[in-house]
Amino acid sequence: MRKFVLASSVAVLLATVAGAGPSAQTSTSGKTAASAPATPKALSATGKIVGFDNATKTLTLSTAKGEEKFVLGSSARLQEGAKTITTANLSGLAGYQAKVRYTASGSNKSAESVMVSGGARAKSSK
Numbered sequence: 001m002r003k004f005v006l007a008s009s010v011a012v013l014l015a016t017v018a019g020a021g022p023s024a025q026t027s028t029s030g031k032t033a034a035s036a037p038a039t040p041k042a043l044s045a046t047g048k049i050v051g052f053d054n055a056t057k058t059l060t061l062s063t064a065k066g067e068e069k070f071v072l073g074s075s076a077r078l079q080e081g082a083k084t085i086t087t088a089n090l091s092g093l094a095g096y097q098a099k100v101r102y103t104a105s106g107s108n109k110s111a112e113s114v115m116v117s118g119g120a121r122a123k124s125s126k
Helices: 001-034 089-094
Strands: 041-053 058-065 066-080 097-105 108-117
Touching: 041 066, 041 089, 058 097, 066 089, 089 108
Parallel strands: 066 108
Antiparallel strands: 041 058, 041 097, 058 066, 097 108
């Protein structure tokens, strides 16, 4: 009697694991891949500020890859050294070095922070 109960239990266990295992894995991985939204990557770029268009809130930076444009959102943090600045200050900082942290989604680059450092070399006097 014990052998029959043990054999039945093993058979039920194997049927459950074998039947549910692969289908559960397929549906779980299928749902994960299908439901995962495309998350934008956090990136950074360093270069000289070419200009800032206050109307479109677009910062243009000259980098090793060429000119790159970044749209500043309302929550973007702007700093010149330790000092917090506003978008109105960016127009006067052409030629200054800057590091932009941004997210890219397709061809759109949204700046999360802009760190301006050092004076413009063209403005230095000897």
